[in-house]
Structures are given as structure tokens and as C-alpha cells.
Amino acid sequence: MIGAGHHEAQGAFRALADPTRRDILLMLSREDMTIGEVVERFDITRAAVKKHLTILEEGALISVHASGRERINRLEPLGLKTATDWLNYFNQFWDERLQALQIAVEKEEKEKAKKK
Amino acid sequence: MIGAGHHEAQGAFRALADPTRRDILLMLSREDMTIGEVVERFDITRAAVKKHLTILEEGALISVHASGRERINRLEPLGLKTATDWLNYFNQFWDERLQALQIAVEKEEKEKAKKK
DNA sequence: TTGACATAACACCAATTGGTATCATATTAA
């Protein structure tokens, strides 16, 4: 069914819309980090980073784990899969498009060969 | 290099953040449509739809082709590929995660078999 | 040519967003 996973995808796509949040995801893909560690790598306040992390968590793109007075932010790859799955529906179309392009190129080559 | 395609991805991710726009993309995947045809399928004004289409065009997710007094909106699958490619970087991580899950399940099965 | 149609272009509005500064709370270490 077309559109399946649409509702669940909203939180993920919303979270992915901001470049800072996408950067955070890339950082977390290398290692888990506390808020403080994330803050060090950006030029915005801790409060701003916290908001981004909250939105990422709401989108199920990361999970947060308390450890003493620190809170470890961990990438949740499965959350990203929601968005990936939605987008993958369109693969068939750009596959077709690429194939059409390929055929056009081949035809061109053939014409060229004929002329020669 | 990590983060490649980041900048170009912004327009696409921004466009994908809105559920109405994602619905429009699904509709356009079935057939090209004029603004009027898109409007018929939603409960919002033509002006609102036009704004969404403009944002989709800015994100290179659709292309617009004039035809007399009509303007045909067409899906640009290659534009979606920008977002897909960015997300695919994370495949390795949920592949790993899924594999870990798989191993855990197998171990469980083995334990069960032993008990029996 | 003239009316109807398809769209573009504004100006405007309420809600959301990304950011700030400030204050409160919980945990660690001396």
C-alpha cells in the first residue's frame, strides 16, 4: 500500500530537515556523546543543542541513556530506516529514469557509430 | 568523505519535512499533474498548494513544464536520490544492529533447543 | 474580441522554529 509508514515518518523527516541535526547524527554515528560533548563541536548554546537532541529523540533517531549526572546520546539507526524506507519507494522511478537515460545514450552512440 | 552532499541535501530534506508535500510526491509518482489537479485532491487553497510545489521545485524534487496555460508538475526521482544517498550512509549501522539482533535471536533459539 | 479558465503574485495572519539568557535541580568530588 502506498503511503504506508507515512505517519511514523513525520517525526523522522521533521528531525532531518535541520542541517545542525543532520550533523549531530553524523557525529553520533562515530561515537555516543553527552550533550556537553556535542556542544563543544558547535557554536550554539547548550540550550539550543538540547532542543535539537529532543527533536531527534522525538523522531526516534537517537536514544538517551542516563549515566550518573550525564546523559549519553546514542544513534538509533532503525529510526533512520523509517525515512529510508519511505524514500526507497521512489527507487523504482529513478531506476527507470536512469535506465531511460542509459538507453538514450546507447542510441546516441549507435547513431554516431553509423555516421563514422 | 562523511557529509558529502550535505549542502545539496538541504533543499530536499526541507521539502520532505511536510506531510502534504510528501503526499504530493506520492501522487506525482503515479502521474504528472497540473496545480489544479493537485488542488482537487486536498482541502487547502490553490495558493497553499502553489507554495508547496514551489518548495518541492526548489528542492529539485519536481520539475515544472509549461504547456499552454497549464503548468505540468513532474516528479524528479533523481532529486530524491540526493536525500536517499545521504541516508544510505547510515545503512551500515542498522545493518550491524540488525545483525546483532539476529545473532541474539539465534542464540535464544539454541538455548531453547538445548532445554528441550 | 471577449468571457472563462489556469496560474502567478501579493499582502497578511497565526503558529512553529531556532536561537538566546536565566534559573532550578541533581550528581560528583574534595
Add this chain to the structure above:
DNA sequence: TTAATATGATACCAATTGGTGTTATGTCAA
């Protein structure tokens, strides 16, 4: 216990967003 640390929570602000209504423009058909 007390000071430093790590975080959460709140109030506030400017800019953006998703929506509206209205007006202007270009194109088709009688």
C-alpha cells in the same frame, strides 16, 4: 557539607512556515 559540574526547564525573541484572501496576468474558445 559544599563547590563545581552536567543537565533540565522556562520565558522570551526574530525569522520562517503553512495557511488565507485578493488582485493581476496570460491563454483558450466561442
